[in-house]
Amino acid sequence: MRISEELLDQVRAEAAAVAPKECCGLLLSREAGEIDAIEPYPGPLFENRFKLSDEWLLRQHYRCKSAGTKVVGYYHSHPSTSPKPSKRDFREHPPGSFGLIVGKNGAVELFFVGDKAEQENSLNVDQMEGTGIVSFS
Numbered sequence: 309m310r311i312s313e314e315l316l317d318q319v320r321a322e323a324a325a326v327a328p329k330e331c332c333g334l335l336l337s338r339e340a341g342e343i344d345a346i347e348p349y350p351g352p353l354f355e356n357r358f359k360l361s362d363e364w365l366l367r368q369h370y371r372c373k374s375a376g377t378k379v380v381g382y383y384h385s386h387p388s389t390s391p392k393p394s395k396r397d398f399r400e401h402p403p404g405s406f407g408l409i410v411g412k413n414g415a416v417e418l419f420f421v422g423d424k425a426e427q428e429n430s431l432n433v434d435q436m437e438g439t440g441i442v443s444f445s
């Protein structure tokens with residue numbers, strides 16, 4: 309899964325703007341293997357957790373469908389800790405979805421939630437210098 313450094317910077321800027329609350333939103337993909345857009349959640353936002361409303365999510369799924377893009381996961385921030393996903397983060401991401409977390413100091417971690425809880429695993433960030441693309445494998 310790839311994501312551009314420019315898009316990561318958008319998430320970092322959003323995280324910084326709402327700290328100490330956690331920012332959150334959708335990871336969108338038009339082409340398999342690449343996260344090419346994000347959709348920020350308008351709130352309400354909270355400290356130490358994030359929650360996307362079911363109504364907003366449903367609306368976004370319809371909007372994305374007609375726009376030819378797909379929701380592949382969620383992003384959120386950890387304003388004062390590392391980007392390591394918590395047990396709760398794994399629980400709150402549906403099976404088959406990606407999660408992206410921006411931690412303190414802009415560090416990023418992407419994880420994938422498999423069909424079974426035991427398949428949860430964090431992907432390593434593989435920064436490709438100079439390309440503006442960050443790949444996770």
Ligand SMILES: [Zn+2]
Binds near residue numbers: 384385386394397409
């Ligand atoms: Zn979290």
